[in-house]
Amino acid sequence: MLAFARRNLLVYFRDKAALFFSLLAVFILIALYVFFLGDLMAEGLPDFPAKSWLLTSWILAGILAVTSVTTTLGAFGVMVEDRSTHTYLDFYASPIKRSSLFAGYVMSSIFIGFLMCLVVLFIANVFLFFSGGELLAFTQLLKIIGVSLLSVLASGSMILLLVSFFTTSNAFAAASTVIGTLLGFLAGIYIPIGNLPAYLQTIIKFFPTSHSAALFRQLLMDRPLQEAFSNAPIAVIEDFQLNMGVFFEINGSSSSLLFSVLYLLGTAFVFSFLFLTVMRWKRT
Amino acid sequence: MLKIIEVNGLQKSYGSVHAVQDISFYVEKGSLFSFLGTNGAGKSTTISIILTLLQHDTGDVKVNGLTVGKDDESIRKEIGVVFQDSLLDPLLTVRENLDLRARFYRMSKYERGAAIGRVAEIVDITAILERRYGKLSGGQKRRVDIARALLHQPKILLLDEPTTGLDPQNRKQIWNTILQLQRDTGMTVFLTTHYIEEAANSDFVVVMKEGRIIARGTPNQLKTDYSADRLVITAANHSQFRNQLQADQLEFREENASYILNLQRTTDAIPLLAKYQDDITSFEVMKSSLDDVFIQIHNGKDGSSDAGIC
CATH class of the missing domain: 3.40.50.300 (P-loop containing nucleotide triphosphate hydrolases)
Incomplete structure (x- = not known):
């Protein structure tokens, strides 16, 4: 299983085009922020201390959330490609259990998603430092790493269910492009959730990646929020946090860090169960 | 047996x-x-x-x-x-491909190295072990495929x-x-x-x-069961030769201005060639091939899929 997972890693990282496309949504997000959204959001807010640091942290949290989905999705592309090219026949004709092969795909995809999150986190940290912010504290970094793993597990379980329906690389590539594009909207990453209509806000609150983004925001924006709103009333801070999707308003009250963590854990459990049910149904 | x-x-x-x-x-x-x-x-x-x-x-x-x-x-x-x-895997080298597959058979590192060396020698791929599989020619790929099967x-x-x-x-x-x-x-x-x-x-x-x-x-x-050798004859005078074959009650068919006669044995051509030697301008004895057998089996001698020699 480990050897097979290693093979999947090699195949993924040597396919430069696949690697690029799994990061495409991230690149789009960076470009949108640099050329368009960054200025737009800054103009929409009054001047306050650490404003740039705060907004950069907000977008970097979104980038981390997107990375946890798109790179895991791209990594599962190896499994779809093997199915598409019938490479799996060579594995099935070998004395290795299908469950081991499958576990190898899952393990490598989760590892790739997590590793890419760590790379993005490192770059984000350096970027924050050079753009006038502060380096993340060690405890914050550990928490972000934990959230990255949780996000990858949750998105991995959703993707697992999705890829069980794809048998051709072309269909999977098309679906990946659509998912990558929609992700920014569905997770409230392109535009702050408070600027969107109520029905869209409801959809976003249900979407698990939104909770990943919220968790990343809570951790990345903690210091700049303290700096920016040091003298502001609690209500103003809460209003800003709800508007920016740091927390979500659910049943009239603000969601908590624990709620988002449990939501992601629940997502991982429910989608893994659904996947196993689909596989059992397909076998019969 | x-x-x-x-x-x-x-x-x-x-x-x-x-x-x-x-x-x-x-x-x-x-x-x-x-x-x-x-x-x-x-x-x-x-x-x-x-x-x-x-x-x-x-x-x-x-x-x-x-x-x-x-x-x-x-x-x-x-x-x-x-x-x-x-x-x-086209993106992996030949050695990486073989090593991964060898692991499926629970070989130790030493066994894997020895197995790769052995099969590489058998199918003559030692020189291309470090090249990516996807960059190989069709013939080289096939040799590597055989090596993988022999690991x-x-x-x-x-x-x-x-x-x-x-x-x-x-x-x-x-x-x-x-x-x-x-x-x-x-x-x-x-x-x-x-x-x-x-x-x-x-x-x-x-x-x-x-x-x-x-x-x-x-x-x-x-x-023997499904096809026959053939004698292909080209004659100087077509109509006369056709009449002669018909008069001798021989089974034949015409194709591209030639006459084709089925033979039970290759040596059956000898008396026929002797008999018609004055009329023949050229001839060829064609051995039956498995292609003929395959076509014959599929197109008809058996008549149906249930018949045959099973």
């Missing part, structure tokens, strides 16, 4: 499509066995069942005494397979149309390797091919059509 593969009463359907209908055959240990048939004949389904990739509906399949459906993992250790398409020293080498798409030179080279291997190791080779003449080297041939076996035998038996 040891039977290394035994198939008895095998049936497999996909919904209302009966892919394999009650077929039985066996493969002798150490033999070169050819499995022929057009697309949709049921070859691939049968092979997939033998390889434990597909479950069968009814019947028994045994591989080296092991039962398909019960001892699948052990059976996979007995068979090395070269699939019709190249299925190794675990299987008792049976299953080749599913191994030379499709290769140029004649590469085809010949691949075949030399396979035949050499069979001679040297006594390995059983189970072959499916579209190049019927490749089956001429076989010890035994089975022909399938529409899910059933419609003919079986050694290549020579099949040639």
Whole structure:
């Protein structure tokens, strides 16, 4: 299983085009922020201390959330490609259990998603430092790493269910492009959730990646929020946090860090169960 | 005589499509066995069942005494397979590909290194071990595919149309390797091919059509039963020669201004050539080929898929 997972890693990282496309949504997000959204959001807010640091942290949290989905999705592309090219026949004709092969795909995809999150986190940290912010504290970094793993597990379980329906690389590539594009909207990453209509806000609150983004925001924006709103009333801070999707308003009250963590854990459990049910149904 | 593969009463359907209908055959240990048939004949389904990739509906399949459906993992250790398409990873080097597959057979690092060295020598790929599989030529890829199939020293080498798409030179080279291997190791080779003449080297041939076996035998038996040598004559005076053949009550057919007479034996041409030597401008004795046999079997001598010599 480990050897097979290693093979999947090699195949993924040597396919430069696949690697690029799994990061495409991230690149789009960076470009949108640099050329368009960054200025737009800054103009929409009054001047306050650490404003740039705060907004950069907000977008970097979104980038981390997107990375946890798109790179895991791209990594599962190896499994779809093997199915598409019938490479799996060579594995099935070998004395290795299908469950081991499958576990190898899952393990490598989760590892790739997590590793890419760590790379993005490192770059984000350096970027924050050079753009006038502060380096993340060690405890914050550990928490972000934990959230990255949780996000990858949750998105991995959703993707697992999705890829069980794809048998051709072309269909999977098309679906990946659509998912990558929609992700920014569905997770409230392109535009702050408070600027969107109520029905869209409801959809976003249900979407698990939104909770990943919220968790990343809570951790990345903690210091700049303290700096920016040091003298502001609690209500103003809460209003800003709800508007920016740091927390979500659910049943009239603000969601908590624990709620988002449990939501992601629940997502991982429910989608893994659904996947196993689909596989059992397909076998019969 | 040891039977290394035994198939008895095998049936497999996909919904209302009966892919394999009650077929039985066996493969002798150490033999070169050819499995022929057009697309949709049921070859691939049968092979997939033998390889434990597909479950069968009814019947028994045994591989080296092991039962398909019960001892699948052990059976996979007995068979090395070269699939019709190249299925190794194009982005990995030849060595990486072989090393990964060797791990599937739980070989230690030392065993893997030794196995790769051994198979690389057999199929002459030592020089390309560090090259990416996707960058190799078609012939090189096929040699690597064979190396992959031989890694675990299987008792049976299953080749599913191994030379499709290769140029004649590469085809010949691949075949030399396979035949050499069979001679040297006594390995059983189970072959499916579209190049019927490749089956001429076989010890035994089975022909399938529409899910059933419609003919079986050694290549020579099949040639005897299903085709004949031909005498092709070109005459100076066409109408006169035609009348003469008709007067002598010989069966013949005309093709491109030539007359074709079927022969029971090649030597039957001698008296005919002597008799008509004054009329003949040129002649050719054509030996029957397995291609003729295959076409004959499929197009009609048997008349139906149920007939034949099974």
